[in-house]
Amino acid sequence: xxxxxxxxxxxxxxxxxxxxxxxxxxxxxxxxxxxxxxxxxxxxxxxxxxxxxxxxxxxxxxxxxxxxxxxxxxxxxxxxxxxxxxxxxxxxxxxxxxxxxxxxxxxxxxxx
Amino acid sequence: xxxxxxxxxxxxxxxxxxxxxxxxxxxxxxxxxxxxxxxxxxxxxxxxxxxxxxxxxxxxxxxxxxxxxxxxxxxxxxxxxxxxxxxxxxxxxxxxxxxxxxxxxxxxxxxxx
Numbered sequence: 697x698x699x700x701x702x703x704x705x706x707x708x709x710x711x712x713x714x715x716x717x718x719x720x721x722x723x724x725x726x727x728x729x730x731x732x733x734x735x736x737x738x739x740x741x742x743x744x745x746x747x748x749x750x751x752x753x754x755x756x757x758x759x760x761x762x763x764x765x766x767x768x769x770x771x772x773x774x775x776x777x778x779x780x781x782x783x784x785x786x787x788x789x790x791x792x793x794x795x796x797x798x799x800x801x802x803x804x805x806x807x808x
Numbered sequence: 809x810x811x812x813x814x815x816x817x818x819x820x821x822x823x824x825x826x827x828x829x830x831x832x833x834x835x836x837x838x839x840x841x842x843x844x845x846x847x848x849x850x851x852x853x854x855x856x857x858x859x860x861x862x863x864x865x866x867x868x869x870x871x872x873x874x875x876x877x878x879x880x881x882x883x884x885x886x887x888x889x890x891x892x893x894x895x896x897x898x899x900x901x902x903x904x905x906x907x908x909x910x911x912x913x914x915x916x917x918x919x920x921x
Contacts, residue, residue: 799851
């Protein structure tokens, strides 16, 4: 099993460009999450999806949109990238024990 | 003020030392307390999990929660170079459709051989 996969691993964008970060899981988990990690800030929740067909805002949703395409896939879209969105983005799922989140390897995004 | 505060370090100790990592929090609704370990350029992995107050031990690792002081700790005994990583505390008020974790800033730990 691959667990949680993210694509791409690295991306450089110019200000104003758009892109979609992809996340897929093969663990049959219901809940999925998008975080960003910045130095000195820890992990901050952008959006989450409790189950297929539902999405909710987290702590820092501005500038992002999400789509829960099906149970396996949860994508994060930047419509008009800004330098403040330079970060490492992690996707995660929530295990059946309801307390363990499983993280993907991350996407390193730089916006110039 | 952040809901969860964690000293970012860095913390550097010799191999074999006892390491103490700590977090404080302000939200009294938090009931679930976790420690995640993150190696460089990897995603975090769950290390320890505690519900409510008390201690939990797993090998060389001990997690403590003091809800009255809003303070949690992770102790690492007989520290090894392989323990070098960033340690993040995380907390949750519970599962209401989805678990929402609030993370500390993370403490970067280096164990020197």
